Amino acid sequence: MAGYVEFFRLGKTYDTPNGPAVIVEDFNLNMEMGEYVCLLGHSGCGKSTVLTMTAGLNSITTGGIVVANHEITGPGPDRGVVFQSPCLMPWMTALENVLLGVNQVYPHGTKKQRRDIAGYYLTLVGLGSSLNTRASELSQGMQQRVGIARAFALKPKMLLLDEPFGMLDSLTRMELQEILLEILIRDKVTTLMITHDVDEALFMSDKVVMMTNGPRARVGKVFEMPFDRPRVRSEVLEHPDYYDLRGDMITFLEDQDHKKRKQDAEKLDQKKKEEAEGVLAI
Template identity: 85%
Template sequence: MAGYVEMYRLGKTYDTPNGPAVIVEDFNLNMDKGEYVCLLGHSGCGKSTVLSMVAGLNDISNGGIVVANHEIDGPGPDRGVVFQSPCLMPWMTAIDNVLLGVDQVYPHGSKAQRRDIAGYYLTLVGLGSSLDKRAKDLSQGMQQRVGIARAFALKPKMLLLDEPFGMLDSLTRMELQEILLEILMRDKVTTLMITHDVDEALFMSDRVVIMTNGPRARVGKVLEIPFGRPRVRADVLDHPQYYDYRAEMIQFLEDQDHKKLKQDLQKRKAITESQPKEEGTVSL
């Protein structure tokens, strides 16, 4: 069934000196409008590759991506992106960093109107008193708030988050998770987030999509998360199914570990057996 966002038979292949390297293969995922999906998997499985293709920052080798009935062919303001590092202009103020995008999306608005939009989203993320501070003078958590405000200020149809809280301390991480969910509840933006954190995925998402190990990574498991919205952390942790879902996710990831270990051992054995034996050696 078609969705607001469609990724169909999505694939990414890189040319290498040893031949084509297939990173992602036959990745299929549909998302409803306003849905929050977390993409989970081991390092190197292709999560960021999928997200960068949706963002239009990485060419698609196979398949396609449709967002709001428009097949994407490059980056655009309909998709806001927040990376692990906020990628700010350090010499510019918080509001000027947000205005970089706002000025492009609202070219016909007055200077005052564009500044009001940027200031509004910075206030939502708790930076109302820091609009004119330079990015380099802000803490890491405050810089990430600027990055989130900048993404929302574009009024995107889809928000793409690449481990946005991965470099933050646990208290700042939890605070920003809740701020982000509040804004998403208000603006109803369809969101795809990459995370390594099982608990973060459970708290934030409507569905968790777990990828298989690469190469040739694809969707391995999809979990529908039953917790209601708005999310209250204490209620989520007390939900009778919380630890069942958590255990199921961890078990799948552990199974992927065991499968990879088995494949590595088989490859090593095949390489050893293919090597010529020296004279006088005895096979054990």
């Protein structure tokens, strides 16, 4: 059954000097409206490739992605994106950075209406007293708050998060995780997040999608989270299923590690064999 967001037989292939490189192949996933899904897997497994295709920033080779009954053909304001680095205009204030998107999405609104929208979301992320501070004068955590406010201010149908807390210290990361979840519950935005952090995935998501190693990465296993919303970190950690789920996810990642080492060893053996045959042929 199709969901609010549907990935069907999604694939991405790049042309290289050594021939086609298939990064993602036959990736299938359905997301319900308002659902929070984390993509979890090792570096290079294709998580960011899936996210950038969903954002319309990377062309799709095979299959497709449908969001709210519309197939993705390029970027659009229906999908808000927050990257690991917030990518702000350093000479602009926090308010001006959020207004860049708001002015495009609400062109018929009055100046005051657009400023109120931008100010509202900056206040939600804790920057109500820093609206007129230049981005270059904000800390890294505060800049990421601006990036989150900018994404929500567009009222997207889907939010895409590419390791948004990866460059932050642990205390700032936990604080922003909780702020983000509060806004998501309020606005009911369907969300796809990339992370390497098992504990972050467990705390944030409704569903954790484990990806197999690349090349030809795909969905390997899906875990449903049994934790109630709104989330309370201490209650999640004390839930009887928490450590079993955590252990199963780590086991999956370790199995992928083992398969990669085995594949690498087989490739090395094959290369040595070909080199030896080449020497004998001379």
